[in-house]
Amino acid sequence: MRAKGNVLKATINIGKLGLSDNLLAEIDTWLYNNEIVKIAMLKSSPLDVKNAVEQICSAINCECVSIVGGKAVLYKYSDKQDIEHIL
Numbered sequence: 001m002r003a004k005g006n007v008l009k010a011t012i013n014i015g016k017l018g019l020s021d022n023l024l025a026e027i028d029t030w031l032y033n034n035e036i037v038k039i040a041m042l043k044s045s046p047l048d049v050k051n052a053v054e055q056i057c058s059a060i061n062c063e064c065v066s067i068v069g070g071k072a073v074l075y076k077y078s079d080k081q082d083i084e085h086i087l
Contacts, residue, residue, distance in 0.1 A: 001036070001086060005065050005073030010040035018046050019055055028060045031076040035086050041070040 012027055030037045039056075041049045053064050053072045062076035077087065 001075060002066050002073070004036060004086065005038060008036070008038040008073065010038045010071055012037060012039045013042055014039060014045050014047065014052055015042040016044040016046065019052060019059075024056065024059050027056060027062075027074070028076075031060070031062055031074065032078050032080055033083065035078045035083070036065070036073065036075050039072045039074065041072075043070075 011030060012023070014023065027037060027039070039052075041047065041052060045052070047055075049067055049070050049072055053067060053074070056062065056074065057064055060076070062074045065073040065075050075086065078085070
């Protein structure tokens with residue numbers, strides 16, 4: 001799963017507004033449709049990547065695959081039928 005995350009481009013950017021309910025909903029929707037997402041923390045973000053990932057994982061019940069620099073890869077099994085499941 002880590003190898004799949006390495007080749008992804010960051011699809012979610014967290015900036016100066018930090019984590020909002022709308023951003024958490026967007027991450028959850030992305031995970032429902034794809035099971036894996038790469039998140040980038042911008043330099044303007046008030047959070048560091050580890051704190052942000054802890055907050056995201058507890059809010060939407062997903063798992064952190066890896067954190068490298070300012071980027072994190074998250075995974076959540078999806079019960080959506082018409083996608084290719086990772087696990």
